[in-house]
Amino acid sequence: MNTPDEKSTQSRSSRANARSGIVIIGAGIGGISAAIALIEKLGFHDFIIYEKADDVGGTWRDNTYPGCACDVSSHWYSLSTEINPDWTQRYAQQPEILQYWKSLTTKHNLSSYIQFHTLVTNAIWDASSQEYIITTKDTHSGVQQTTRARIIISAIGGFVAPSYPVEISGKEQFQGRMWHSSRWRHDVPLQGLRVGVIGNGASAAQIIPEIAKDETTTIVNFCRTPSWFIPREQFSYSKTTRWIFRYIPLVARLYRAVIMARHDVNYFALWPKKSEKTRKIVRKRLIEYIKSVAPKEYHEQLIPTYPPGCKRLVLDPGYLKSLRQPNVSLNWDEIKEVTPTGLRMQGGNVVDLDVIVFATGYVFISNELEVSGSKGITIREYWERQKGPTAYLGTTMPGFPNYFTLLGPNTATGHASVIFSEESQLNYILKMVKPVLDGDASSFEVSAEASEAYNRDLQERLSKTVWTDCRSFYRSGGSQDGKVVATFPGTLTQFWWLTRSVRWEDYIGVNAESWMEKRKRGSVGRITLMSMVTALCLMLWGVPRLRK
Incomplete structure (x- = not known):
């Protein structure tokens, strides 16, 4: 070795x-x-x-x-x-x-x-x-x-590997720039460009609020199925908190254990079908959140018909709020194909674009x-x-x-x-x-x-x-x-x-017979020892009672 x-x-x-x-x-x-x-x-x-x-x-x-x-x-x-x-x-x-x-x-x-x-x-x-x-x-x-x-x-x-929807044809025709979210082109500035983002899962929800900060970038988000969004309660750890995590024994490990325990408890509240009551409560609150943040004209399309948890829940990093910006819009029409200038929808209309980003997951x-x-x-x-x-x-x-x-x-x-x-x-x-x-x-x-x-x-x-x-x-x-x-x-x-x-x-x-036999003997030995210790403890516990 x-x-x-x-x-x-x-x-x-x-x-x-x-x-x-x-x-x-x-x-x-x-x-x-x-x-x-x-x-x-x-x-x-x-x-x-x-x-x-x-x-x-x-x-x-x-x-x-x-x-x-x-x-x-x-x-x-x-x-x-x-x-x-x-x-x-x-x-x-x-x-x-x-x-x-x-x-x-x-x-x-x-x-x-x-x-x-x-x-x-x-x-x-x-x-x-x-x-x-x-x-x-x-x-x-x-x-x-x-x-x-x-x-x-x-x-x-x-x-x-990046996954591209096979039902969308004509990708090779596009005369603009095209890439997958996992292969981001940092050499292509988006200022003043028309950007189409296909998909509205976790990646798209993180991308759109960021690139929408430039008001000269026009963004169309092409969606197929809505996602359940939950608030992302983001915060920074202070220097004092990080000092405590580093120097006070077990605090960081205990904090980690609490996070894990909370997520495990959440599983029983949402994912089993028998948790219908709690899931209804969660659904109601998520609908309230979506309606309170997203523009009213998108409410009906943004609220899924399937139960929360069936698809991946998306922590909202500002996606719903970004839909209120004048340079961001949603398109729920089905995409038929890529054209030289953009995307043709099933209804026949073409959305002209300079950049197409596939935020469509992975193989x-x-x-x-x-x-x-x-x-x-x-x-x-x-x-x-x-x-x-x-x-x-x-x-x-x-x-x-x-x-x-x-x-x-x-x-x-x-x-x-x-x-x-x-x-x-x-x-x-x-x-x-x-x-x-x-x-x-x-x-x-x-x-x-x-x-x-x-x-x-x-x-x-x-x-x-x-x-x-x-x-x-x-x-x-x-x-x-x-x-x-x-x-x-x-x-x-x-x-x-x-x-x-x-x-x-x-x-x-294969060629493990003697090791398996040795392991079995060891298991039998441990069981025998535990039985003897248990019997001895019972005897010692019983002797004083007999003397009484």
Whole structure:
């Protein structure tokens, strides 16, 4: 096992062609978190991170659009092992979030483990050697290389690539400037231009108030389905508060715990279908908020018909108020196509534009990576057979030994921090990889029976939530009746409870017989010891009573 110093002296080229204990795909939030966990909790250094871009940060590196910020409290949108007392605002802006993850990369010397501008294109399980054969491509030169690893941790996340509505044709015709919100063109000044923003979800709601500050910019927001908006109670942390978080023990951690507890309680008030009474109260208050802030002429169109929580709730950063500005307008007509000068609506009229911005979300399944497992099929084929992305605890899949996904299917809660979800997964993954790294087993894969039973129960519980009441990106294909594949039907505390330990009987091990037997004996020994201690305590408690 390599030490950090030995690891940092190896060249990237030599590491690319060597065997690694673990390959981590992606140097975003999940990849950085996985690397820190391996180093700090297992003391393990024989891993490499492949990152297709030229820097760390993932979605917070890519999304630099005006107003980009997190809609989860910053003190909770961070690692529990890396508490940051210096967050400046309740909801941190993109530059501050990116700096947090860059600082962790520096603190733990992770750059020496990362091979940048390297895209993982293929991974094939070799049963004879109990390894994955991994093909990578240099995104600059196009040169391909092959390496092997016993374990793969996929940390590519949920925001894989920009998504463009396929029903809108003619994009190649547009003679103006066009881009996706996650690929913002900072070299294009918007002063005096006519800007069309397609979509009215979280990204559009953050972009429009910012670019509308320039009164010479005319903005048309093209909407399809209204979103539920809730007030964003933003505030800054004072120097005194930050001093308290830094120097008074446990205050920052307690503050973080209170935030988590509040969000977990909110889950029961809104997302289960049986919470009809509280949801009616929430709906009434949200309608009151929308009507109190947005212009009257938009009220009917802005109020959704689906229940709050079915789609992602949008923290309002000033979007509704910006609709009162003379340079901002809404268009609810369906877009037919892009023309050379703008957008043609289904009714036939053309809205002339200088710039078109697609704030239309992301592709959640990578088209760049193919992973083949022990049963001769790819993950993509497995998911097609399951009618959508499927995994056991969102982390492992039958037929794919030693392959783990962070922020996999049904791990997000729709109301809380995905960082904590990934930390829960990582604690689970560390327990699974330790016997492999210690040489006590070659591989583990979840059994098909265990995965099917888990997902049957999961989908049954999801059917009792509001996530099945509308069309959203939480569902396979973003359809009205697709399987819910993104969200977990419960609180983060419940997800943590499920991932706190491994049910080894749900897994098939290779060359793990003696380790499993030893583990069983250890379990029997612990039970026996606990029984003896309990019996002794009862005897000691009973002796004085007999003497009486």
